[in-house]
Amino acid sequence: MSGPEAAPAVGLKMAYQSLQQEYLQIPLVTRAYTTACVLTTAAVQLEIITPFQLYFNPELIFKHYQVWRLITNFLFFGTVGFNFLFNMIFLYRYCRMLEEGSFRGRTADFVFMFLFGGFLMTIFGLFVNLVFLGQAFTIMLVYIWSRRNPYVRMNFFGLLNFQAPFLPWVLMGFSLLLGNSIIVDLLGIAVGHIYYFLEDVFPNQPGGGRLLRTPNILKVVFDIPEEDPNYNPLPEDRPGGFNWGEGQRLGG
Template identity: 40%
Template sequence: MPVGIEAWFLQIPPITRCWVALAVLTSIAVQSQMVTPLSLYFSPRSAFVNGQPWRAVTNFFYFGSLSLDFVFHLFFFMRYSRMLEESSFANRKADYFWLLLCSSAMLLALSPLFNLPFLSASLAFVPIYVWSRRHPLLPISLFGLVTITAPYLPVALVAISWILNGSFKAVIGDFVGCAVGHVAWFLRDVWAREMIGGTTFLTDAPAPLKRLFGDAF
């Protein structure tokens, strides 16, 4: 029987668990100089013209060096991604993966516009934003100092990140993540349900992906 930190880690839902593990391993690899950030960042030219397609993936797992900002982003992503995966996407691993995959594609398209070579923090804000909009009346205590309702959580976290980093430029990626999270939430909870009256290709994972994850459909 796994005990301690291993038991806690195995209790995290699979999609969130894999992302957290890859993020931690990537930062450790950079910290120990096994790889450099220069080999991980994304740019359309490097990824698609210079034949380095892995950059379209690796940039989502590097939150920066092991620091307070790294812990901040990873903690809040892990907390709310886990809660979203355990509630709205319970027994729907493929749909949650599809949400993150479609969001990642949107972020890659926006990356050159905002000069964002690393999109890990941006993608981390997507599940935070979606979870917050799905719990509009839930009160949340921030560090025991202030209580807000869930929809204000992303804005509060961006403000805290701004304070931690000391510059607005450092949180542009967080704002972009919130914008993509809003699009993801709108497509699923407003457009598909209220305007279409059902699921669409953008909101429901394709059948092959569901078979891969062993989900019923």
């Protein structure tokens, strides 16, 4: 094929390569989790699977050994619509900023945070009537990022201006306005605060120490030495292009 007929094919190939390159530049954990969420939703939309095969059900998990529900209930955010897109944007944005910021070069620690947060939410899920925990997990990521960036000014839909630590509570208020249960948001905030306290607060108190230690097996699997030891990582609050939850440092 040559001439004008080849131009569309070449253009498509270049667009595909560019898209592939951008996709592969997303940090490992963010890429894996976001992709799993999108593929799970696509599978439900195409009726390959149903939400009834994914939701959190202790009886089915522990009595009928449907252990995959321990994972799949974190991957489904509902059918494609505003709520799904809203959650995906926040999940991708704050998960990536954490992984490229305070967890840069510490992928194993980031994976351990995922496992610790998921474990706590599963335990709490036994006592509350929640069948999908993905939104709570997103709020946990937002909470941890916000506490580690307390002086970042946020703008929410161009209507509210506030500092980063208030972002999880603003999201909870927005969820309440949409008629959703705030139990999900409170669970995410609670688990996020537990991790933040154990990891960032308690070790720096008199008599305190680190209680959360990443297993060596995770470090062997996930931690790869930086190619350039003098690399200066981007700050976590770099602009993301979205008007909701966009950050700017005070005095900037």
